[in-house]
Amino acid sequence: MVSDLSVWSQVIFIVGEITVIVILGVILFAFLLVGISLYSIHRGRPFFPRFLKAGMVLLEGVARVMFRIFGLEDREVLTFFIQIQNAINKGPFEAVPVEQRAVFFPQCLRSSRCPAHLTPEGLKCQSCGQCSLGYWRKVLEQLGYKVFIVPGSSFIKRMVKKYHPKAIIGVGCLTEVKEGLEMADKIGLIPMGVVTTREGCVETDVNWDDVMEVALLGIERSKIPEEVRHCLPA
Ligand code: SF4
Secondary structure (H helix, E strand, O other): OHHHHHHHHHHHHHHHHHHHHHHHHHHHHHHHHHHHHHHHHHHOOOOOHHHHHHHHHHHHHHHHHHHHHOOOOHHHHHHHHHHHHHHHHHHHHHOOOHHHEEEEEEHHHOOOOOOOOEEOOEEOOOOOOOOHHHHHHHHHHHHOOEEEEEOOHHHHHHHHHHHOOOEEEEEEOHHHHHHHHHHHHHOOOEEEEEEOOEOOOOOOEOOHHHHHHHHOOOOOHHHOOHHHHOOOOO
16 A cells, blocks of 8 residues: 555656656747747848747747747737748749739728629729729739639638639738638648738738739749839839
């Protein structure tokens, strides 16, 4: 009986030791993760993006708490998640021919007086001139992109199923882009995210230079149609 108790107390002691080691390991790992993240944010580009991404997936909750302790808002953390993802995907995205890429814009970018109708493939923009979507949609299509203006992620999934793009650009608010990048990752697409500069449900905005910077990745200037070249950022 006495020896049974001593075996049990030894087991409990070992389990306790392992638990403490695991907790210390998690805390150390989280510190390392947050340290590299803060340095990356300070330098404006992600260092060791694959390590950061794996760490964030494993320890997202702990890392968020620690980011808050270091004074970072959720918004900054989400922006950083997206930068990491974009940094990892940039190379593979560049390698995909533009004909196998698609761009998804949220319908909140359109004018509140938009005359376009919703179809099973999203809004059919009439390039009426009341918002920038009409102009840049044409530029992107001339480059070879499939362009969709959609009200939600269910349209994205449907269009991906129908047209099988290999790489996509998702434009949206921070949360939409983060969730979209994760969804695209899961279904084997190479996603790049661009966050809108003004959030909301109507007449939001995006920096078109940011969109085009991503859209032009991997496309040689000489291969850009003449009629499109003059529309592009310098
Ligand atoms: S340009 Fe296209 S998306 Fe913008 S308001 Fe006109 S029809 Fe709607």
